[in-house]
Amino acid sequence: MSNQLFYVSPIEAAITRIESLLDDTHNPISRRSIALLLLQKDPILSSQLKQEPYFPEIERIIAHTQEYFSESLSLAIAQSRHQLAMAIEQDVIIQPQEQRTFQYEWLHKLTVHPVSGIPILVLVLYFGVYQFVGVFGGGTLVDIIEGFFESEINPVVNSIVAIIFPWQVMQDLFANDYGIFTLGIRYAVAIVLPVVTTFFLMFSLLEDSGYLPRLSLLADRLFKTIGLSGRSIIPLILGLGCGTMATLVTRTLESKRERIIATLLLALTIPCSAQLGVILALLSVEPTALFVWATVMVTIFLGIGFLAGKILPGKAGCFYIEIPPLRLPRLQAILTKTYVRLKWYFAEILPLFIFASVLIWAGKLTGLFDVLIRGLEPVMLWLGLPKEAAPTFLYGFFRRDYGAAGMFELHSSGILAGQQLVVAAVTLTLFIPCIAQLQFMLKERGVKNTIAITSFVVLFAFSLGYILNQLLTIMEVGF
Amino acid sequence: MFTEGFSVHYSPLNFLGNKTQGVITAIKNQDEKIVKKLLAMGFHVGMQITLEQKFPVFVIRAGRTRIAIDKDIASSIKVRVSNRN
Incomplete structure (x- = not known):
């Protein structure tokens, strides 16, 4: 049995007509493959050939071929391929009776x-x-x-x-x-x-x-x-x-x-x-x-x-x-x-860590961090937290776990206790991911989405911390 | 076109019961991408399949391939039932 794949006649006819239109600029790929890709409306190839004088003719051929089929051309092409693959499979595979079921089927x-x-x-x-x-x-x-x-x-x-x-x-x-x-x-x-x-x-x-x-x-x-x-x-x-x-x-x-x-x-x-x-x-x-x-x-x-x-x-x-x-x-x-x-x-994360260290260094050196921490202090009081918790939130941004570790210190020195601890834990978990995650958000989701997500997270974290603090106070939950 | 005059009993996969076996008669979805995915995973017209599970999602098996699909995709696979359990 031959492994050469022949498609149904309207498609084969279309392939021959497209092949005759193509010049040899796409040498590494055979004309037949290019014709098939075009019939399947391959977006990359179509945009590459869009400028060619023969492209409108190719589009006419594709539209004409489509009329023979109720399903899309790519479906018809795939169908032929699958049928040949199945035929080859049946030809070459011998399956012993006892191996018909999967191993570990019960699991x-x-x-x-x-x-x-x-x-x-x-x-x-x-x-x-x-x-x-x-x-x-x-x-x-x-x-x-x-x-x-x-x-x-x-x-x-x-x-x-x-x-x-x-x-x-x-x-x-x-x-x-x-x-x-x-x-x-x-x-x-x-x-x-x-x-x-x-x-x-x-x-x-x-x-x-x-x-x-x-x-x-x-x-x-x-x-x-x-x-x-x-x-x-x-x-x-x-x-x-x-x-x-x-x-x-x-x-x-x-x-x-x-x-x-x-x-x-x-x-x-x-x-x-x-x-x-x-x-x-x-x-x-x-x-x-x-x-x-x-x-x-x-x-x-x-x-x-x-x-x-x-x-x-x-x-x-x-x-x-x-x-x-x-x-x-x-x-x-x-x-x-x-x-x-x-x-x-x-390789991805190490430069970010070094960058974070440098940022903290620069932030402390220029006094920018002191300004930010003083800005955060009223927010801390608003959440019912001691103002000493402010650096924890700021450093938490540079390493998410660092914020939590800072909280640990506050707790062991007796500054943070009971209800405050819960409010701080919830707010910190919700609060902005670390700087590395922010950089990856920028890379993966783009500036607009990142800004939207980040502003929402910051607002939500602090508002929820405030509400939680009020709720716990009203309900008199003791810790 | 050759089925005129015959009654062909087929049904979307999501209406069938567990352990039903049948042959795929059509794969149709407004979203061409879904059809392509199913094809890429090796599911095509004429294939013998078994519906293994319906909850939490549909699990179907054909030969040595097994896939899990949600209800929406299951409804795009039409099947001619060959046995009902």
Whole structure:
């Protein structure tokens, strides 16, 4: 049997006529391929050939050919290709009777059936994301590496920098509290590296096992109510690891509308793992406080998603996903994937961290930060927070987790307590993502959308903090 | 055109019950992109499929390929039923 693909006669006739019109300027591609692409209305090729004198004739041929078919030409072409592919497949594949069903079929059924699938989903998220990435990566590993930096590396860097530069200003740029090495690099290596490594490991594992499509399948109905589709669960879960990376991944979503909603939810509601770790540690002392925080965050996530889905123009995203068979992942493949992703991630994120250090340095040097902090102080009082919380919010912008860490200090020194802690935690989680995420929003969504999302997030965070503070006072919730 | 005089029983996928088997008779949606996606995933007219699940989304299987689609896409696949369970 010949593998040469012949299409139904009207299409073949059209191909021959278009071929005879084409000149040889597109040499690397065969004329037949060009003709086929034109019949399928390939946008790139059409715009390239638009200027050619023969293009109107080609358009006439395409319109004439279309009259033979009730479906579009690309559909008719695809149909022929599929039929040949099927024929070849049937010709060459011998399938033993016992292998007709998929491997791990029972496991597949368990993971996609709503009754058993949703508990499995919760378990996977709890152990895979929360315990492994949040508690182990963001807690245990961060503590070890960060401790090592604080006790071994930072003092050395500080003293070396002090020897090289006699000026305090230059010393602060590279070392001390906010220096490029002592803050920028330390954050990248001590906080981001363990969190992102554990996250990528878990993500590659889920991906290679074939579980991710099943996860989006189960989430689709819920996500439809907030203007998204099941696919968006992947960037949103990534957001629990790192919002910056998740913002980048929203580009895999189907429509612009979905991408905007996901970006907004990531900026507003999803806490990144570093932030999540500190907030959980702070609030877990008070179960009621943790409960209020969690309830508020879930309500806002669903509420804002629902409203954004209603307000933004366009149709709700459609959902389709191929479900590969479940497989036992190969360790080698997972490690390689994790390594490649880490390498890429660091190349993207490290300059941003250094940039943030330099900005903090410049902000402090010029006195701009003092002005901003003084401007934030009345806002803090308005939220019922002590004015000492203002720097936390400002620095929180440079590293989202840094804000939460600052809160930890305020709490241990007794400045922030009870109700204030909940209000501060909610406001900080809602408040603007870190500068790295903002830069990625600019890159992915453009200036206009970023400004709109950012202004909304800032306004919403502070207004909600105010309302929450009032509500807790009125309802006399004690912590 | 050759079916004139015959009655061809076919129905959109979203009206069928679980475990129904059938042959795809048409894929039609106003959104050409959806049709293309289905084709790209290997679903085309004349293909034997099984509807495996309807909730939370539709899961259909054809040969060794399995896809999950929402109701809107499911309604664009018309099927001639070959067995009803």
